[in-house]
Every structure is written in structure tokens, then in C-alpha cells.
Amino acid sequence: MQTRNITFTVNGKEVSVNVDVRESLLEVLRNRLHLTGTKKGCEVGECGACTVIINGETVDSCIYLAIWADGKEIRTIEGEEKNGNLSRIQQAFVDEGAIQCGFCTPGFVMSATVLVESGEKLSREEIKKGMAGNLCRCTGYQNIVRAVEKVMEENLQAK
Amino acid sequence: MFDTGNIFEAHSVKEAIELLRSNPGAKLICGGTDVLIQVREGRLAGVDLVSIHQLPELTGVTMEADGTIVIGPATSFTHLAKDPLIKKHLPFLGQAVELVGGPQVRNVGTIGGNVCNGATSADSASTLFALNAKLRIANSRGERVVPIQEFYLGPGKVALGQDDILTAILISREDYEGFGGYYIKYAMRKAMDIATLGCVVLCKVKDKKILEDVRLAFGVAAPTPIRVPAAEAVAKGQVFSEELVEQFGKAALTEVNPRTSWRASREFRLQLVEELSKRALRQAFSNAGGEC
Numbered sequence: 212m213q214t215r216n217i218t219f220t221v222n223g224k225e226v227s228v229n230v231d232v233r234e235s236l237l238e239v240l241r242n243r244l245h246l247t248g249t250k251k252g253c254e255v256g257e258c259g260a261c262t263v264i265i266n267g268e269t270v271d272s273c274i275y276l277a278i279w280a281d282g283k284e285i286r287t288i289e290g291e292e293k294n295g296n297l298s299r300i301q302q303a304f305v306d307e308g309a310i311q312c313g314f315c316t317p318g319f320v321m322s323a324t325v326l327v328e329s330g331e332k333l334s335r336e337e338i339k340k341g342m343a344g345n346l347c348r349c350t351g352y353q354n355i356v357r358a359v360e361k362v363m364e365e366n367l368q369a370k
Numbered sequence: 371m372f373d374t375g376n377i378f379e380a381h382s383v384k385e386a387i388e389l390l391r392s393n394p395g396a397k398l399i400c401g402g403t404d405v406l407i408q409v410r411e412g413r414l415a416g417v418d419l420v421s422i423h424q425l426p427e428l429t430g431v432t433m434e435a436d437g438t439i440v441i442g443p444a445t446s447f448t449h450l451a452k453d454p455l456i457k458k459h460l461p462f463l464g465q466a467v468e469l470v471g472g473p474q475v476r477n478v479g480t481i482g483g484n485v486c487n488g489a490t491s492a493d494s495a496s497t498l499f500a501l502n503a504k505l506r507i508a509n510s511r512g513e514r515v516v517p518i519q520e521f522y523l524g525p526g527k528v529a530l531g532q533d534d535i536l537t538a539i540l541i542s543r544e545d546y547e548g549f550g551g552y553y554i555k556y557a558m559r560k561a562m563d564i565a566t567l568g569c570v571v572l573c574k575v576k577d578k579k580i581l582e583d584v585r586l587a588f589g590v591a592a593p594t595p596i597r598v599p600a601a602e603a604v605a606k607g608q609v610f611s612e613e614l615v616e617q618f619g620k621a622a623l624t625e626v627n628p629r630t631s632w633r634a635s636r637e638f639r640l641q642l643v644e645e646l647s648k649r650a651l652r653q654a655f656s657n658a659g660g661e662c
Contacts, residue, residue: 212376213377232376232377233371233373233374234372235372235406255407255410256406256407256471256474259474268448268477269477270477270478271403271478274402274403274407274410276372276377276406276421276423278379279402279423322474340560340561342473343560343561343562344471344474344475344561345472
């Protein structure tokens, strides 16, 4: 079967991997780079557990060919904590109790990260729309939305 | 691992055509949000794929000298909705594609894929029907332009040959200038769902009350997206009124042929056809500058 060398940045670090052209980005992240924070859920782009940020946009890595990642800048949950400090949205998830079983959390954090980094103050409905591609089977949505709102309000006050 | 055959990456439209020609049975993949799902379902087991993912010559929105808007088929839904030309001239198209799936799918899924997939439920398709969109298709023998109405042949069937590639979606100036519009997606959930029925009305308003032009199109009201000329004729040239809205809703029923599926019954879809065309007409009228 065909393989191909791809080079991309993960959490600020450049990596080169020889991948089978049929591999998903999720498989490369988890099985080759051992970045298992990104979860495998439905595998058909419905649950958002595998959400990563590619060039600033969220993507379901389970339905994204690894070869498409060549030359791209990718962020996964592993890169969000810096020097032992959680990112602000991660801390807000903890503070608001926005974590139950935790399986959806990495994906939710990535989606939330893009929303809070946009610098916009979104309404509750807009936040829900921005997080609509992530499912929480524990149904802990209220606290997740609250965590996003909290960071957005802090952003606004800081301005 | 996806259960496909080889995956070839094309770096130009020309190369993609050549790859499709030299690999009979190979299928084109762009954003992958439909094709890779079909692969997961086993429907494309062993099929070779030719990737045109983010090909620069197929992405972005431009305007030609005569005012024709050219939409690159590999433009993602997110980028389409944010595009300044779309915001200015086709805000209702941006509004429609903002209702596709969820953010992650819209960031990768493309308008060209939405059309080439041939689904009657495609959120962009009904609006493109109402806009009389034309599709530029290239193959090894040259190029042709096909009206979108002739492109859809049946459920999941479109007029694409083995080495055909959709290279542009064209909207003429006379089909968008002065038009306001509104798309309604009826689904069980607000996100991550497929339309039970999609309904779009575009209209042009004269003197704040006369419907100078009206266009009505549906998704899931027939095996392919459709226009409803009978309803358009009822409203065209008339002064907007609630009575007219009622007549428009009734006339919308004359040319549709929805089916019963596990999502909804034919009867429920007919109810939606009448009600949504009325709601869409009211909102489109207001968006086009009409005042009641």
C-alpha cells in the first residue's frame, strides 16, 4: 500500500511521519505520535470527541485524511497546558464543573478554545451554535456553556 | 484506517482529471465529510480516491467583469459564509450553509461536495436552484456549463462522468442583484441534522410592496431539489399581502412530490411545504426591503 511522508506542526513542534495514505489524522495522532488526549468516538464526524484545531479551525480528525495535515499547524489538547498551568478555558471547565466522565472534554476544550480566542463576546445561543459539533453523553452542557461564558466575560473585562 | 484503495493527491485540476481517467472507478474527494462517511459505512470499500482537498484553483469566491459571481467548489461552508462577496450579494446563501452539520463539518465540508453528492437534502442546493446557478464542469476533452436544474438526475445521481470535475459555481448578476432571500431548514435538531425539508424564497421588491420577482425552491420535497414555478407565478408582480402569502403556500403544494422516510411522513412534509413557503416568503420580502 502507498505511504507518504508528511511534515506538520503539533502543538508548536515540527514532526515528520511516514503514514499510510488511508490513515486518518486521528489515527496518526493517537497511534503514531501517542497523543491519546484526542479521543476516538463515533468515527463519522458526529460526536466531536476527536476535535483538533488545524490552522485555527476546528476539525473532526476522524474524518480527515492524515495526508491533508502535511504543512499544517495542529493543536491538540496536550498543547493547551503550558508549564504546568492549565489554559484559561481548561481552568474554567474545572471551576464550573464542566467535566463529568471526561471523554468529550478534550474535544469540547478545543472547540471552546477557538471561540474564546476569537475575542468576540458571543451570546449564549451563539456559544451553543459554536459548540454544536460536540456531544456530551453525560449531558453536562449547562456547565460547559457557563465555562465559555466565564472566559469571554473575563476577556471583555481585561480589554 | 479507511477501507479504500489507493488515495492519489492531485495538485491541479488537470492532474485530477488525468488521475480520474487513468484509474477507472476512482472517486473524487474534496472535504471528505460525505465521502469518508460512505467509506466508513463500507459503501466505497476498496475504491480509489483522487483528492482535490483545498486545491487553490478551486477555492474562494470572485466576481467577473460582468458581475457573475464565481464560487470555487472547494470553498468550505465556513469560508463561504464569511466571504465578503457572499455577505454583500448572496447573504441568504451564507445563511443556508451556516445550517450545515456543525462547526467542524462546516470548516472542512465544501459547497461543491454538497452539490456533487446529489442529495436532495443538501442545504446549499435549493438556494442554488433559486439562483439559477450554472455549473462549470471540466474533463479531458474540455469544459461545459450546465444549469443546476439539469445537473441533478435523481437521488444521489448527478450529471458527472468519470473524469468530470466541477470547477466553478456561477451566479449571474441578473439572478442576484436586488434579491433578498431566506432559507428555512426544518430538522429535529438545530445542528448536526439533515433537513426534513429545506425551503428557500428569493424575491425582488418594487416600491416596498410589489413582488417584482419571486423564486421558490425546496430540498427533500422531491427526489432532487426543485423549483416551484406555479407558486412563483402566483406571487410574481403582485402586491404583498397575507392573502397572497396564503395562495403562495397552497400553490407550493402543486408541484412537489415528497416521500415518506424514517425522518418524516409524506403528509408531514406536505404540511411543511405549505407552511415553510409562507414563512420564507414573509421573511424574504422583508429582507428584500419590503414593508407590510
